[in-house]
Amino acid sequence: MKKSCGNLIIIGGAEDKEKECEILKEVVKRSGRKKGDFIVLTAATEEPDEVGALYRKTFSRLNLKDIKIIDIKNRADANREDYNRQVQESRCIFFTGGDQLKITSLIGGTAIYTSLKTAYDAGTLIVGTSAGASCLSSTMIVSGIDDESPRKCTIKMAPGLDILRGILIDQHFAQRGRIGRLLNAVAQNPEILGIGIDENTAVSIEESTEFKVLGSGAVTVVDGSSISHTNVSELSPDETLAITDIKLHILPKGYRYDIENRITLHEKKEEGNKNEDN
């Protein structure tokens, strides 16, 4: 049996910061379950001051006045004693967007990475949006070609923060036409579940093996376990892949998915049981 996840809200980027703020309100609410700092970690972005100020203003409007912004500028920062103590004792760590490789190359192998894992295991809510979402998985997508069918060697992947295992996250999903690159990634190892999150849409996990969808778009689940054939290991670079019998789910707000058993929970409801949503 796979280990249950901790507390996660994984956002597909471009979350509403001005109107309903459905997702960020949920972040505020969920972060209140534990004591400690609410940390916004701006390591991913080239504009940490602007991004930090935007989140400070946005969360302030949502009655969260005391956020701490930590900008990791270099690997020395990621070993700073004060940052580490704050991360260990935090109630929420929010990874902003930017470049996922900036996050992992600055944080990987440092004290703050260990502190992050310790905090997560102790119940701290980990939130990531856009690049901050991608980096949470064991292997992350770094780049690929949007609006294209999957072709061999057109996707770059790298080791992620390993917070969310067995899952590959993609973000800005429908808006940037990324089904091809997620299929490409999943075909390379169909053990991995592919989760494509639209803008202003999020996957929320509360210490379980299920996620629930929040926000205005859809979450696309690519389940490769049913793949009957792929030629991914046979092709030359740039050749278009063959992948047959992929299982796909499009899940809007309120829908749940059981990661461990790879089933949408609406099915369970129709089979006469537990799920109260929809």
Next chain:
Amino acid sequence: MKKSCGNLIIIGGAEDKEKECEILKEVVKRSGRKKGDFIVLTAATEEPDEVGALYRKTFSRLNLKDIKIIDIKNRADANREDYNRQVQESRCIFFTGGDQLKITSLIGGTAIYTSLKTAYDAGTLIVGTSAGASCLSSTMIVSGIDDESPRKCTIKMAPGLDILRGILIDQHFAQRGRIGRLLNAVAQNPEILGIGIDENTAVSIEESTEFKVLGSGAVTVVDGSSISHTNVSELSPDETLAITDIKLHILPKGYRYDIENRITLHEKKEEGNKNEDN
């Protein structure tokens, strides 16, 4: 049992006209199996002279010197005796790109429509690219939102030329991020098979219930027969759809698909039989 199709080459738009011309060479080759005119039908486009000249030049380079260009400017043209005779006696009818509604609104219910069906039943090769591809199905997608997850009422459909039954074609597929709109269409009636064709990619059918993929991109098959749940009939306009357990195939050049039995033919090969490709 579904009726076998006739001779069709359905192109996802932007087919190579300058380099290898793989798809257009196949069109020329296949059209040679019957006597009669090779007709380019420019009804879809607002620039029939330019488009006609381009195909005349392109096919000429492929040693097809005698194409006839028929431009249907209005419904009176679609009832012209000379055009009708040419269509009835043709060996190939090639629908160019443009606007699929222009094709159906000009041709539907006219003599040329009847002649087209007669020719198709008699073995004439029907080719369509882009809008000319979309119009071939019984119901066609007219418009939708690219690069977006499926939302209720965001796709427009209309009756097509009814040449290809039980199938919904979408074109410029990966390049314009159209998986969302094809899923949207299929969810509305999963009896229909969704076929998304990339640019410079085609589906070729030779009097059978199987198609084969040609060209540089992929054909995405959306098989909705496995859909276990959709809320398409319950939502308000603009709400994001839920669709679970969609079966998806990504098929590059050389791969075949059995439309009647909804299986990729590579599977058959692995089960020890007939298909010689790949």
